[in-house]
Amino acid sequence: MSKIPLQFRHNGRDVAIFVDGGTNLLVALRELIGDMTPKFGCGQGGCGTCSVLIDGELHLSCLTLAETVAGRSIETLDGMKQGPNLHPLQRAFADHFAAQCGYCTPGMLMAAKALLDRNPSPSRDEVIEAISGNICRCTGYEPIINAILAAASGRVSA
């Protein structure tokens, strides 16, 4: 099977890989780039834990063909920290116990970032809508919603 050369930006850094035709972005990120922050939960667009930003827009990496992101900019949880410091959303998730097993957290954080990047002060309903594609089996969602609202309003410890 012939390999397809692929270049894109990964968390602000240019990367180049060869992928098999049909490889999805989740596999490309995890197995070829080595970024383990997007997780495999279902492989069929049902759980949202593989969510990444493509040019700032939220996408399910398991349903995105890797070859379609040539020349585009991918953001994952691996790029969220600001230098040595946590992003306000990460701080808020920690403060509000918005993670238990942690497996949905990468997708939740990317969905939350996509929301706050375009709408810095969302309503509670808008937060719920923004994470409606992400399944969490532990927390019951309330702490996650509260964390995102806290990050939006700047109510986050330093």
Place this chain on the structure above:
Amino acid sequence: MLELRKDIFADERDDNLKEIGKGTQRQDMLGHVTGTSNYFNDHKLQGMLHLKVVRSTQAHARIRRIDTTEAERSAGVRRIIRGTDVPVNLNTLLSLINFGKDDEPSLAVDKVRYKGEPILAIVADSEREAFEAIAKVKVDYEPLPAVFDVEDALKPGAPVVNETYPKNAFIYHDVYDHQRLRFGDADAALASADHVLEQRYQMSPIEHAPTETNGAIAAPDTNGRYVVYTSTQALFFSVDTCAKILDVPSNTFHFIGGTVGGGFGGKVDTLTEPLAILGAMLTGRPVRYVFGREEEMQYGPPRGAERIYIKDGVMRDGRIVARKIRAYFDSGAYTRLSSYAAVKCAAHLPGPYTIPNVYGDVYCVFTNRTPATAMRGFGVTAMDFAIECQMDKLANLVGMDPMEFRILNAYRDGDMKAHRREAKNTALIECVQVAAEKAKWPIRDEFRRASSRKDGGGSRAAIPPTPTESRARPAAPAQQRTSYDRAPVTATREPPREPPPPPTTPPPPPPRPSAPSHGATRFSSVFGTRRR
């Protein structure tokens, strides 16, 4: 905000509370929010191969033939693993504590007993190639009549699901085909009760649906051992189970786990580690075996279904005088942990109530459904659902407030429970009082003044005369030995590939409990003793 009721159990606490009532950061939180927590699947190993299994398309069938000729020629295939390649291809999880007989193969050999049962494993260079090879395996089935209902399974002439238990019921201590609880004379009390209410309750299986699917990566280490990254919730359970199935000492393995992407009980069955390790043993390469979402949802073990018949006798003043229960726990095709669930089911059938006459029969039944496993309070949850529905109906029957009805019948400190343990540290009355207060649900003064520490014991502490049932008590044969004892495995359906290795020095036997060694005592030594 958390409310602390320090008045309850005040004399049993030193009140030296340093942590309760204030937030403390979880030690794994920083890893979770930065995405650096290492789940089993976050390990990328040099030369890693991928394992997938062929699963039964039939609920119950004899396997006539497995044709792998085309699959062997499929691109990227490194190894095909059959049941005969598994050193000890028959196991039951609780054999580690000498409970139950080995009844489940890692890979089916002669017959499949539920839809989705693993038959064959293929190790290939890539996941895609493993899937492609799987699709080329031809299994010739001879379909057998299947049974999916617990009561049908116990009828004479029902298809035998699991030959280890030919009557489709788990056999306790090699003698008893169900758990029975006898306390007082329930039939006599029912005959003299003012009202009798008989109801049927049922709960379906429930899938845990963890976001991370079950899986393991096994890799040969340079010291002859195997490193195993696993999603298991029960690491030492898995280590010992793998040692038994693969017939090697448990120190052959270095298991790494602890970061689990949601388990809820669905990751205690050692579903993937044995085959992943066997794949690594047979290929000399790291092998990953991870469930897809469909496998997790369809064939991963659920909470077992239960069907419960309750017949209660209640007096006009609201006292429950008799309870008679017949319950069936659906184990699916194999035992796993359901034998234990049925024990809990029997222990909990009076609920947190003092009932002077209790009669219970609980069956752990085999059907051609997906084997059941652990899930929060398994064995208790459905029973409690049934009991509490029944309590509301009983309260309605005698015209009592449901909260007051529960307080009236609640157990109190010093009462004798039907399984002959004294009730201690009871707090149902206080729970109901607080619930009523929070819900602004009015209850009368006498019930507001009731206490778990008053009016218990005395005549309520006595074990009532219990009619004995005349039936021969066959002597229990010796318990099945576990692999620790290195006794010959008698029940394997296929001869082992090679003679078992000479016995290594067996570890000293576990200390025997001083109490009568029935199942419940052993369980408490494994899962922790009850609060006294």
